[in-house]
Amino acid sequence: MGRVGTAIVLLAACALSALVAVVGSAQVQHAPTSAPVSPIRFRNVATESGIDFVLENSATPEKQLIETMPGGVVAFDYDGDGLIDIFFTNGASVPSLEKSQPKFRNRLYKNMGGMRFKDVTAEAGLAGIGYSMGATAADYDNDGHIDLFVTGVNSNHLYRNLGNGTFADVTQKAGIHSDVWSVAAGWFDYDKDGRLDLFVVNYLKWSPDNTLFCGDPNGPRAYCHPRFFAGLPNTLYHNRGDGTFEDVSIRTGIASHIGKGMSVAFADYDQDGFPDVFVTNDKVPNFLFHNLGNGKFEEVGLETGVALPDHGKDISAMGTDFRDYDNDGLPDIVMAALAGETFPLFHNEGKGWFRDATYHSHLGVLTNKRSGWSAAFVDFNNDGWKDLFVSGSHVNDTVEAFEATPYRLPNAVFANSRNGTFQDSSSAAGADFQMPGVHRGAAFADFNNDGKIDVVVSQIGGQAELWENTSPADNTWIDVKLSGLTSNRDGLGAHVRIGSQSNDMTSAVGYASSSLAPVHFGTGSLRQVDIEIHWPSGIRQTLRGVPTNQVVPISEPSEK
Amino acid sequence: MTLLSISAFLSLLLPPLFPQSPGAHACDSIASQALRQNGQRTFENKQFAVAAQNFQQAFDACPDEHSILLQLSEVHLRLKQFEEAIQVARHFLDLEPASTTGELALANAYFMAQRLTEAQRETFTVLKTDPANPLALKLKGNIEYFSGHLDLALGTFIALLDKHPNDEEGAYMLGRIYYQEGRIEQASGQFQRVLRINPRSYRAFDNLGLCYESLGDSEMATRSFLTAIKLVESDAPEYDWAYANLANLLLEEGNAQKAFAAASQAADRNPYSARNFYLGGKALAALGKNDLSANWLERSVALDPKYPEPLYLLARVYTQLGQLEKAQATLEKFRVVKAAAPRERK
Numbered sequence: 001m002g003r004v005g006t007a008i009v010l011l012a013a014c015a016l017s018a019l020v021a022v023v024g025s026a027q028v029q030h031a032p033t034s035a036p037v038s039p040i041r042f043r044n045v046a047t048e049s050g051i052d053f054v055l056e057n058s059a060t061p062e063k064q065l066i067e068t069m070p071g072g073v074v075a076f077d078y079d080g081d082g083l084i085d086i087f088f089t090n091g092a093s094v095p096s097l098e099k100s101q102p103k104f105r106n107r108l109y110k111n112m113g114g115m116r117f118k119d120v121t122a123e124a125g126l127a128g129i130g131y132s133m134g135a136t137a138a139d140y141d142n143d144g145h146i147d148l149f150v151t152g153v154n155s156n157h158l159y160r161n162l163g164n165g166t167f168a169d170v171t172q173k174a175g176i177h178s179d180v181w182s183v184a185a186g187w188f189d190y191d192k193d194g195r196l197d198l199f200v201v202n203y204l205k206w207s208p209d210n211t212l213f214c215g216d217p218n219g220p221r222a223y224c225h226p227r228f229f230a231g232l233p234n235t236l237y238h239n240r241g242d243g244t245f246e247d248v249s250i251r252t253g254i255a256s257h258i259g260k261g262m263s264v265a266f267a268d269y270d271q272d273g274f275p276d277v278f279v280t281n282d283k284v285p286n287f288l289f290h291n292l293g294n295g296k297f298e299e300v301g302l303e304t305g306v307a308l309p310d311h312g313k314d315i316s317a318m319g320t321d322f323r324d325y326d327n328d329g330l331p332d333i334v335m336a337a338l339a340g341e342t343f344p345l346f347h348n349e350g351k352g353w354f355r356d357a358t359y360h361s362h363l364g365v366l367t368n369k370r371s372g373w374s375a376a377f378v379d380f381n382n383d384g385w386k387d388l389f390v391s392g393s394h395v396n397d398t399v400e401a402f403e404a405t406p407y408r409l410p411n412a413v414f415a416n417s418r419n420g421t422f423q424d425s426s427s428a429a430g431a432d433f434q435m436p437g438v439h440r441g442a443a444f445a446d447f448n449n450d451g452k453i454d455v456v457v458s459q460i461g462g463q464a465e466l467w468e469n470t471s472p473a474d475n476t477w478i479d480v481k482l483s484g485l486t487s488n489r490d491g492l493g494a495h496v497r498i499g500s501q502s503n504d505m506t507s508a509v510g511y512a513s514s515s516l517a518p519v520h521f522g523t524g525s526l527r528q529v530d531i532e533i534h535w536p537s538g539i540r541q542t543l544r545g546v547p548t549n550q551v552v553p554i555s556e557p558s559e560k
Numbered sequence: 561m562t563l564l565s566i567s568a569f570l571s572l573l574l575p576p577l578f579p580q581s582p583g584a585h586a587c588d589s590i591a592s593q594a595l596r597q598n599g600q601r602t603f604e605n606k607q608f609a610v611a612a613q614n615f616q617q618a619f620d621a622c623p624d625e626h627s628i629l630l631q632l633s634e635v636h637l638r639l640k641q642f643e644e645a646i647q648v649a650r651h652f653l654d655l656e657p658a659s660t661t662g663e664l665a666l667a668n669a670y671f672m673a674q675r676l677t678e679a680q681r682e683t684f685t686v687l688k689t690d691p692a693n694p695l696a697l698k699l700k701g702n703i704e705y706f707s708g709h710l711d712l713a714l715g716t717f718i719a720l721l722d723k724h725p726n727d728e729e730g731a732y733m734l735g736r737i738y739y740q741e742g743r744i745e746q747a748s749g750q751f752q753r754v755l756r757i758n759p760r761s762y763r764a765f766d767n768l769g770l771c772y773e774s775l776g777d778s779e780m781a782t783r784s785f786l787t788a789i790k791l792v793e794s795d796a797p798e799y800d801w802a803y804a805n806l807a808n809l810l811l812e813e814g815n816a817q818k819a820f821a822a823a824s825q826a827a828d829r830n831p832y833s834a835r836n837f838y839l840g841g842k843a844l845a846a847l848g849k850n851d852l853s854a855n856w857l858e859r860s861v862a863l864d865p866k867y868p869e870p871l872y873l874l875a876r877v878y879t880q881l882g883q884l885e886k887a888q889a890t891l892e893k894f895r896v897v898k899a900a901a902p903r904e905r906k
Contacts, residue, residue: 217711291769302891305876310845312894359846365814398605402742404775478653 005322023500037415038381042467052155053464072134072512075443083111084445088131090216095208097131111442111487134512142489151182195239201261202232220398231258241261254255265322267331280317310356319511327500335342339405343367374442382475382522385416391439391509408436445517451477479518485556486537493536592622608638642673762791766802800830807839815844834864868898
């Protein structure tokens with residue numbers, strides 16, 4: 001036996017006494033309790049707010065895969081009144097994939113203030129076409145009005161905001177394809193030309209003619225595993241700046257990678273000044289597209305350690321977020337997944353690679369029995385540390401016949417313990433927060449301008465939930481509302497620092513969803529803060545002694 | 561855990577000695593019996609190559625002792641010398657054409673050689689004359705399962721247990737199939753049944769632990785694994801699965817220190833299991849002991865180069881150790897292995 005073997009035997013011998021302790025106790029240790037954190041509480045105010053949206057998936061006896069996948073939610077201020085509005089995607093008839101009845105319309109709710117919303121879908125012209133999946137918001141033409149891109153089954157649509165409360169479908173004119181099943185999309189400026197480009201996440205090859213049978217022939221039929229379908233490459237559109245887009249998927253290297261994409265998030269993981277793209281994939285390794293800065297991307301998921309958890313097995317990676325959770329200044333990655341897979345967390349080590357921190361952060365133990373869709377790092381209790389929200393549900397409505405895991409699940413919130421770990425705060429988040437549902441997309445914004453981030457969640461076959469953040473208002477906060485000049489108007493891609501905290505301006509978060517709102521910081525007991533902004537243009541800007549508890553509009557300076 | 565353990569049961573049911581048949585061969589029965597006893601002893605000590613030699617010599621000393629061939633065939637199976645096992649079983653059947661035991665030995669040898677069509681043919685020969693033969697039914701069920709005919713396999717094992725309700729192995733196999741198919745409640749029921757038949761079945765406790773784990777009951781899973789371990793300590797010192805399964809559960813519970821202890825015990829009992837070393841390496845990685853983790857994972861990869869999980873973790877550990885070239889090379893191996901043979905181990 002060589003040195004390695006000797007070391008192993010010695011270790012095994014040393015471990016004997018430890019095993020005695022194992023055998024002597026039948027108790028399994030759970031994650032250690034962490035230091036107390038400020039409470040996080042929510043109250044579902046959907047009904048009184050006027051949000052009556054029900055996500056219709058047209059469930060069929062044939063168990064068509066598309067039925068499991070809608071739908072996204074967008075939080076954005078479409079009319080520029082300072083109040084964040086809400087857009088929901090919706091399904092359609094199957095197999096026609098047509099919005100044949102009013103119940104299938106996508107829905108836009110205008111925020112009237114005071115947590116009251118009004119359905120303005122018809123007047124806005126956003127009822128939509130086809131079986132919609134996800135959506136993403138940004139001002140792609142830098143005209144000051146936020147536009148909307150809606151993904152769907154063989155039917156993607158770009159809606160230009162005309163600035164008068166209405167939208168125009170400019171898909172064809174803009175040169176956008178509409179021929180595969182797209183789930184999610186995100187806006188970012190990959191070449192830093194000041195114009196937002198569009199990344200579209202494609203899932204797999206599916207047709208309404210699909211007759212594949214999955215499940216127990218003598219028992220319940222089940223939705224088919226994605227392995228029965230061929231994957232697709234994602235699509236990257238370059239914004240030409242004249243209202244049209246060019247498909248640059250091949251030229252940039254994006255099209256070289258076939259996946260089964262679920263969601264997308266952007267951040268500059270290696271701090272080279274160019275935004276990188278993280279794409280979750282369903283039961284195939286995730287992608288991390290490293291932006292080389294020369295118009296090309298290199299897929300480095302495996303090399304950087306974010307393609308798979310450390311066990312090396314494929315997981316059903318769902319929605320994601322790409323943000324700094326431990327205040328070390330580097331964007332980390334979290335994603336939702338299904339029961340038994342945990343919600344993996346990858347910590348950015350700052351050396352060009354990530355460490356699987358799922359168990360170290362306690363999320364492994366806390367989430368192993370959960371299934372989720374939208375995951376987002378948001379500081380809900382304004383203590384200066386981002387917490388984790390995940391919308392809950394399994395994918396398969398007959399899962400209980402096959403596995404010991406529920407289909408309908410409550411949402412979950414994990415409080416950041418401020419030491420690299422999380423604790424499950426769901427049970428203390430409120431009585432109605434415990435209600436299970438078939439949750440999917442989620443968007444995050446301060447809908448009532450009280451300084452606390454609220455959440456809106458879609459639910460298949462059930463009323464959408466609007467979670468008003470009712471956590472104690474002891475801590476201060478500040479929202480940074482960016483306005484780009486050289487950079488894109490929304491400031492997407494800007495990196496904002498307040499003390500040791502950092503956050504990125506992005507609208508790509510969660511599952512098939514989008515949250516375009518000011519960059520939020522909880523500031524604990526601080527009354528004023530210094531704000532440092534690193535704009536996509538490379539311009540750095542610092543504001544000193546800014547009072548907290550306000551939304552601070554910040555325009556990009558004209559010079560470096 | 562494999563369903564291929566039927567060969568062990570065949571050997572248990574063999575008669576100790578066939579009645580000596582008259583023949584023209586020279587027979588030194590005293591020498592043959594001594595050699596055969598040596599063979600049985602070395603077989604029990606898992607010295608299979610020596611056992612094969614002993615049985616061959618025992619048969620050569622007295623070719624009238626046909627049943628020695630059945631033991632020789634069994635030893636060849638243990639040595640994974642499947643073609644030899646088939647030849648020897650055929651030789652026995654040439655000498656004893658009406659022997660059901662011989663037919664089953666040949667069927668089992670075909671099964672172990674994964675020649676399922678021939679295995680099925682031999683099994684049906686037995687079942688034609690003895691439709692309730694428990695060994696034949698077990699073989700039939702296994703053949704059906706490995707041929708992908710899940711419903712048929714389940715039907716066969718259920719029929720077996722209708723006829724032989726106290727067939728421990730049959731209930732265990734049915735439980736394993738249910739478990740593999742994710743029908744955990746039914747699997748659990750069969751393992752409970754095994755325990756009613758044999759309360760000291762460490763394999764049933766071990767598998768019951770896996771069922772509880774799948775059902776999300778960590779406490780009962782732990783109890784079951786620990787009971788299996790207690791029984792293993794006295795009854796089957798070579799059985800490593802209960803330790804490995806406990807290690808896996810402890811890792812999922814975030815208890816890497818104790819997981820490492822359990823994985824160490826598993827590796828101590830079976831130092832040829834890639835999974836045991838993978839679990840140990842995984843626990844060490846979780847404890848931040850990357851140098852040691854790399855050692856364990858390297859051993860795991862050496863034991864089974866086609867096992868993807870340790871390759872991936874080893875690449876991650878190399879990265880964390882700053883050994884980037886080794887990390888890259890290991891990732892390449894992982895890519896190849898993963899593309900070729902995705903599989904689950906439990």
